[in-house]
Amino acid sequence: xxxxxxxVRKEFYHVFRDRKTMLLLFGMPIAQILLFGxxxxxxxxxxxxxxxxxxxxxxxxxxxxxxxxxxxxxVVKQLMSATEIEAAFKAxxxxxxxxxxxxxxxxxxxxxxxxxxIIADGSDPNTATxxxxxxxxxxxxxxxxxxxxxxxxxxxxxxxxIYNPELKGTTNFVPGVMALVLMLISVLMTSVSIVKEKESGxxxxxxxxxxxxxxxxxxxxxxxxxxxxxxxxxILLLSVFLLDLPxxxxxxxxxxxxxxxxxxxxxxxxxxxxxTNSQQEAMIVSLMGMLLPVMIFTGFMFPIENMPKPLQVIxxxxxxxxxxxxxxxxxxxxxxxxxxxxxxxxLLGMTLFLLVISIKKFKTRLG
Amino acid sequence: MSSxxxxxxxxxxxxxTIAALKNINLDVAAGELxxxxxxxxxxxxxxxxxLTTLLLPDSGYATVGGYDVLKDIKQIRSSVGYMPGKFSLxxxxxxxENLRFxxxxxxxxxxxxxxxxxxxxxxxxxxxxxxxxxxxxxxKQKLALCCALIHKPTVLFLDEPTTGVDAVxxxxxxxxxxxxxxxxxTIFVSTPYMDEANLCERIALIQGGxxxxxxxxxxxxxxxxxxxxxxxxxxxxxxxxxxRTMSEIKTxxxxxxxxxxxLQVNGSSKVFELLNSTHPSFxxxxxEPTIEDCFIKLMxxxx
Numbered sequence: 051x052x053x054x055x056x057x058v059r060k061e062f063y064h065v066f067r068d069r070k071t072m073l074l075l076f077g078m079p080i081a082q083i084l085l086f087g088x089x090x091x092x093x094x095x096x097x098x099x100x101x102x103x104x105x106x107x108x109x110x111x112x113x114x115x116x117x118x119x120x121x122x123x124x125v126v127k128q129l130m131s132a133t134e135i136e137a138a139f140k141a142x143x144x145x146x147x148x149x150x151x152x153x154x155x156x157x158x159x160x161x162x163x164x165x166x167x168i169i170a171d172g173s174d175p176n177t178a179t180x181x182x183x184x185x186x187x188x189x190x191x192x193x194x195x196x197x198x199x200x201x202x203x204x205x206x207x208x209x210x211x212i213y214n215p216e217l218k219g220t221t222n223f224v225p226g227v228m229a230l231v232l233m234l235i236s237v238l239m240t241s242v243s244i245v246k247e248k249e250s251g252x253x254x255x256x257x258x259x260x261x262x263x264x265x266x267x268x269x270x271x272x273x274x275x276x277x278x279x280x281x282x283x284x285i286l287l288l289s290v291f292l293l294d295l296p297x298x299x300x301x302x303x304x305x306x307x308x309x310x311x312x313x314x315x316x317x318x319x320x321x322x323x324x325x326t327n328s329q330q331e332a333m334i335v336s337l338m339g340m341l342l343p344v345m346i347f348t349g350f351m352f353p354i355e356n357m358p359k360p361l362q363v364i365x366x367x368x369x370x371x372x373x374x375x376x377x378x379x380x381x382x383x384x385x386x387x388x389x390x391x392x393x394x395x396x397l398l399g400m401t402l403f404l405l406v407i408s409i410k411k412f413k414t415r416l417g
Numbered sequence: 418m419s420s421x422x423x424x425x426x427x428x429x430x431x432x433x434t435i436a437a438l439k440n441i442n443l444d445v446a447a448g449e450l451x452x453x454x455x456x457x458x459x460x461x462x463x464x465x466x467x468l469t470t471l472l473l474p475d476s477g478y479a480t481v482g483g484y485d486v487l488k489d490i491k492q493i494r495s496s497v498g499y500m501p502g503k504f505s506l507x508x509x510x511x512x513x514e515n516l517r518f519x520x521x522x523x524x525x526x527x528x529x530x531x532x533x534x535x536x537x538x539x540x541x542x543x544x545x546x547x548x549x550x551x552x553x554x555x556x557k558q559k560l561a562l563c564c565a566l567i568h569k570p571t572v573l574f575l576d577e578p579t580t581g582v583d584a585v586x587x588x589x590x591x592x593x594x595x596x597x598x599x600x601x602x603t604i605f606v607s608t609p610y611m612d613e614a615n616l617c618e619r620i621a622l623i624q625g626g627x628x629x630x631x632x633x634x635x636x637x638x639x640x641x642x643x644x645x646x647x648x649x650x651x652x653x654x655x656x657x658x659x660x661r662t663m664s665e666i667k668t669x670x671x672x673x674x675x676x677x678x679x680l681q682v683n684g685s686s687k688v689f690e691l692l693n694s695t696h697p698s699f700x701x702x703x704x705e706p707t708i709e710d711c712f713i714k715l716m717x718x719x720x
Contacts, residue, residue, distance in 0.1 A: 056521035060510065067509045251505035255564070258469045259522045260495035414490070416471045 057269035105154035225377035226350020229370035240319030298384030317404035426477035452617030498570030508550030523568030555586030641706035647675035650696035
């Protein structure tokens with residue numbers, strides 16, 4: 051036990067005395083959270099739109115008023131004719147045009163059916179989809195208020211925004227960034243730390259000592275577990291106080307699941323350090339080999355459901371995908387452990403598998 | 418009782434293409450200061466790593482302190498002290514932190530075995546808060562020796578401890594080893610410096626993975642078996658090529674400011690005649706062979 055503590059203390063010295071490590075350890079998560087939270091959101095705010103109202107009846111005017119009232123849209127112009135729409139897209143940098151047909155109100159009353167045309171700038175498909183969905187939802191909510199009897203509802207859009215009705219981008223990004231940061235930091239740090247000992251030759255001295263492989267591996271992981279945990283707290287604090295992200299689920303559950311992901315990532319890092327021989331190699335494997343898969347297959351940047359089947363299958367081996375699913379459910383939907391136990395089990399299985407492999411693969415000799 | 422015994426150890430690298438050790442047999446008595454002398458690439462480090470259980474031999478076996486290097490890995494690793502050729506301490510930890518760390522790893526404390534390292538550590542004490550990476554070469558070696566000694570090992574393995582260390586520190590270092598020997602620790606040390614061979618009780622000359630000779634330094638030089646001469650003139654390169662073309666000369670090797678020469682036949686009058694004509698100011702004297710002379714001779718013999 052004393053040996054173990056002494057090893058852990060030594061490991062802390064290494065971290066605290068290396069400014070670059072410290073910067074990477076604490077600078078990267080903060081930078082990423084801020085970057086993803088503020089700069090890279092796909093949230094829509096004050097999106098410029100134009101309306102072309104042929105109807106000019108109370109109904110169309112009320113819909114326009116409702117659009118204007120929402121924080122998301124900014125009606126910059128009322129067009130006289132649909133022919134001006136294209137010019138408006140080109141000249142005014144608008145994202146959406148809404149066309150109300152002639153005699154909207156009468157048509158709805160007589161035919162129980164009316165069509166409002168929404169034209170979006172398809173050159174940016176993500177924004178187009180988001181703003182279209184949002185405009186549709188505003189119109190629908192107006193219809194629901196106006197005609198509570200469901201048989202009169204004839205605008206058939208199936209999009210429904212739940213849990214994130216304001217389409218706040220950060221709600222999706224924060225769990226994603228948490229997954230990304232915890233995964234990268236933990237994998238990178240541990241993989242480099244063992245390889246460092248191999249490279250500097252200290253592993254040679256360490257091997258010719260009563261230290262067991264299990265001890266080396268575990269005591270290497272402990273400091274990074276602690277530091278990643280501190281990171282987690284920082285990320286959560288930033289999300290809640292800076293990005294106004296509510297934590298709807300249980301905090302202990304979030305912490306528990308995050309610790310599980312950290313341990314998974316640490317085990318992965320230990321495994322990488324066992325198969326590489328230099329810090330550079332370890333860095334390349336853990337950064338290049340991890341960054342892209344984690345970004346792509348976690349699901350917070352590109353929806354996994356939209357990927358081709360083979361890629362969907364591959365995404366299952368990325369631990370952060372499971373973690374992202376769990377955290378999104380717990381943090382935003384506020385569900386309990388009962389709803390995420392399956393994903394938790396998968397993560398747990400991965401952790402055990404990686405840990406056993408990295409301890410088994412730990413080279414007790416040189417060469 | 419022998420502290421280290423090596424029997425028919427073979428080791429090769431690169432899937433058997435490069436033989437690093439060929440049929441090594443060696444015995445080191447308990448409490449002996451034993452030197453493994455040979456140039457770079459002779460196989461010294463490979464042998465050290467096999468004895469410290471860091472590498473597996475292809476064939477053969479060895480025991481260290483009575484433990485089998487193939488089976489009793491744990492016992493060997495906790496009872497020997499090992500100082501690799503490359504400085505292998507934590508550069509970002511201070512002198513004291515390094516020492517304390519290694520003491521704890523071996524389940525002991527600095528105080529417990531302080532008497533063993535005292536003589537060496539007093540020199541390090543003024544720098545005890547300095548990071549190991551900022552120490553001079555000689556100081557680094559002293560610290561590494563302290564760390565290898567802190568658990569009072571029965572056998573101490575020192576792989577080229579004096580490489581890259583200045584002449585004064587080297588001398589000091591060997592003085593420390595002499596003192597440690599008095600504590601009853603078996604010391605197995607390797608060096609590429611032939612002049613350090615005389616500081617060992619017994620030495621093994623190693624070259625190309627084979628042991629050329631094992632004996633006390635005195636016996637090795639005594640067994641040289643022929644007269645050796647040192648020759649010098651104002652034009653050394655020309656002197657060497659001239660000597661080498663003479664049929665009376667058996668061998669001629671450059672040794673610093675002299676050429677060391679052995680003769681094919683007894684009597685050097687014929688050689689003097691020849692030299693007088695081309696190198697009028699030449700110097701010629703008979704000398705005692707050094708370990709290096711023996712090494713070169715044995716090496717030639719091996720070929």
